[in-house]
Amino acid sequence: GTLGATDRARYLATLYLEDLADLIHETVSPQFALSRYAEHVGVSAASFDAVARALAEPPSLTDEMLLDAVWGHVEGVAPTLLGLTVPFPGNLYGALRIAQAVKARRPAVRIVLGGGYVNTELRRLQEPRLFDYVDYVTLDDGERPLLCLLEHLAGKRDEAELRRTFLRSEGRVVWRDGARDPEFGMAEIGTPTYAGLALDRYLSVLDVLNPMHRLWSDGHWNKLTVAHGCYWKQCTFCDVGLDYIGRYEATPSEILTDRIEALIAETGRRGFHFVDEAAPPAGLKGLALCLLERGVAITWWGNIRFEPVFTRDLCRLLAASGCVAVTAGLEAASDRLLDAMKKGITVAQAARVAAAFQTAGIMVHAYLMYGFPGETIVETVETLERVRQLFAHGLIQSAFWHRFVATAHSPIGLDPTAHGIRITGPSFGGFAENDLTHDDPAEKAPEWLGVGLRAALSFYMRGEGLMADVRQWFDHPVPRPKVPRNWVARVLEETPVLDDPTAERRFVWIGGAPVNESYGHDRS
Ligand code: SF4
Numbered sequence: 001g002t003l004g005a006t007d008r009a010r011y012l013a014t015l016y017l018e019d020l021a022d023l024i025h026e027t028v029s030p031q032f033a034l035s036r037y038a039e040h041v042g043v044s045a046a047s048f049d050a051v052a053r054a055l056a057e058p059p060s061l062t063d064e065m066l067l068d069a070v071w072g073h074v075e076g077v078a079p080t081l082l083g084l085t086v087p088f089p090g091n092l093y094g095a096l097r098i099a100q101a102v103k104a105r106r107p108a109v110r111i112v113l114g115g116g117y118v119n120t121e122l123r124r125l126q127e128p129r130l131f132d133y134v135d136y137v138t139l140d141d142g143e144r145p146l147l148c149l150l151e152h153l154a155g156k157r158d159e160a161e162l163r164r165t166f167l168r169s170e171g172r173v174v175w176r177d178g179a180r181d182p183e184f185g186m187a188e189i190g191t192p193t194y195a196g197l198a199l200d201r202y203l204s205v206l207d208v209l210n211p212m213h214r215l216w217s218d219g220h221w222n223k224l225t226v227a228h229g230c231y232w233k234q235c236t237f238c239d240v241g242l243d244y245i246g247r248y249e250a251t252p253s254e255i256l257t258d259r260i261e262a263l264i265a266e267t268g269r270r271g272f273h274f275v276d277e278a279a280p281p282a283g284l285k286g287l288a289l290c291l292l293e294r295g296v297a298i299t300w301w302g303n304i305r306f307e308p309v310f311t312r313d314l315c316r317l318l319a320a321s322g323c324v325a326v327t328a329g330l331e332a333a334s335d336r337l338l339d340a341m342k343k344g345i346t347v348a349q350a351a352r353v354a355a356a357f358q359t360a361g362i363m364v365h366a367y368l369m370y371g372f373p374g375e376t377i378v379e380t381v382e383t384l385e386r387v388r389q390l391f392a393h394g395l396i397q398s399a400f401w402h403r404f405v406a407t408a409h410s411p412i413g414l415d416p417t418a419h420g421i422r423i424t425g426p427s428f429g430g431f432a433e434n435d436l437t438h439d440d441p442a443e444k445a446p447e448w449l450g451v452g453l454r455a456a457l458s459f460y461m462r463g464e465g466l467m468a469d470v471r472q473w474f475d476h477p478v479p480r481p482k483v484p485r486n487w488v489a490r491v492l493e494e495t496p497v498l499d500d501p502t503a504e505r506r507f508v509w510i511g512g513a514p515v516n517e518s519y520g521h522d523r524s
Pocket of ligand 1: 230231232233234235238239240245277278305329343
């Protein structure tokens with residue numbers, strides 16, 4: 001293939017590492033995996049019982065290795081307050097093991113828990129046993145809660161004046177949110193830092209050969225966001241009511257570029273991943289212009305929505321500023337379902353936007369979903385046919401298929417009846433609450449459907465099987481899709497992706513050979 005010798009070697013080395021990880025998982029420590037740890041303990045932990053049981057076991061060999069590594073840091077820093085971030089369920093057990101060890105050896109250290117998992121799943125926390133391990137749990141953005149906590153621990157603020165903080169008082173979990181200080185805006189929060197991390201010792205694995213998909217694991221990307229939250233915040237399956245989605249605020253481009261320069265100076269690395277829920281097109285345009293004006297050379301990628309405002313012109317500008325890839329939710333490639341989701345896009349629109357990125361040489365990854373309430377098998381198969389055509393035309397380079405799950409904080413989870421489903425569990429046991437099980441009287445996506453969809457994608461991402469009938473991926477009979485085989489070609493033909501000079505108030509010369517034409521009267 002086109003893989004160079006170095007990449008081939010790294011790919012083989014990664015496969016070898018994965019085998020070793022599997023061996024450790026099977027024979028030494030069932031908690032161990034390469035990018036998560038004891039994930040089963042944190043997934044759908046409606047009650048704390050299983051977490052408490054796991055923490056009551058003697059530490060495994062890999063637990064001890066983790067704690068040895070942590071202990072070096074604790075000894076070196078001698079903190080009075082220790083913050084543990086839990087972004088995903090696969091980080092919960094490790095964080096609590098650390099908290100448990102620190103409590104045992106240094107009981108005076110106060111421990112505070114926060115992060116994405118906490119912000120999403122522990123919002124109704126009632127479990128006092130969690131506070132055997134940590135002293136405080138804060139929700140949502142951490143700047144103000146942590147500052148309030150530091151002031152409280154320094155004796156300068158009453159406990160009642162904390163911000164978005166759970167703690168245990170007289171054996172019960174109580175909520176403190178009396179601080180009147182304002183939230184920090186995007187212009188005030190400062191630049192994230194990697195100080196103290198041994199960046200050169202992180203593994204850069206190459207576990208997939210797809211050029212878009214490998215961005216996730218291959219190499220170091222400095223992480224920033226163009227904005228806080230999502231400017232659209234309407235999708236019915238999304239946690240739109242939570243602060244990390246629902247509170248939208250853009251970062252001024254000048255400040256964002258300052259932060260980019262600061263991170264380059266700190267890390268020496270020029271790759272950036274904008275981890276927005278959906279980066280605003282105007283913000284990306286402002287950033288691109290600022291990077292070009294200041295001559296800051298970076299490579300970047302980020303998450304967007306398939307908005308028609310991403311014209312060929314804008315995509316060229318983004319590419320000139322270093323954009324190599326975008327990821328975006330296409331969800332179901334069916335207008336009826338996109339409408340039901342309040343996604344605010346159509347499939348044809350997504351295809352045209354992807355074409356604009358394609359002409360600028362920017363790769364596109366699509367997030368896909370199946371099993372949405374009321375979705376029929378016919379619709380799923382037709383979605384696959386459209387996805388096949390998008391791959392075949394080079395409009396998307398990679399994709400991932402999620403099975404729909406109703407979540408507690410999404411519009412569907414909050415009002416399931418209005419969306420035609422019935423929530424069947426789990427019953428809340430005082431600890432975590434997020435993924436819900438449901439019953440859909442209209443249709444139920446069988447297991448084999450997901451198996452077929454994933455099989456198709458794994459071939460498409462290698463550029464294989466693109467001409468095959470999509471029905472072949474399923475090991476059960478499915479109806480023939482009614483989508484015309486030339487659907488994408490027709491969409492692009494009917495509304496070609498053209499530049500609109502009247503839409504721009506500013507012209508930017510991004511390079512290339514000038515074309516010299518004479519017109520009017522030749523006076524020479
Ligand atoms: S799914 Fe994406 S676009 Fe929709 S509301 Fe959530 S973050 Fe915004």
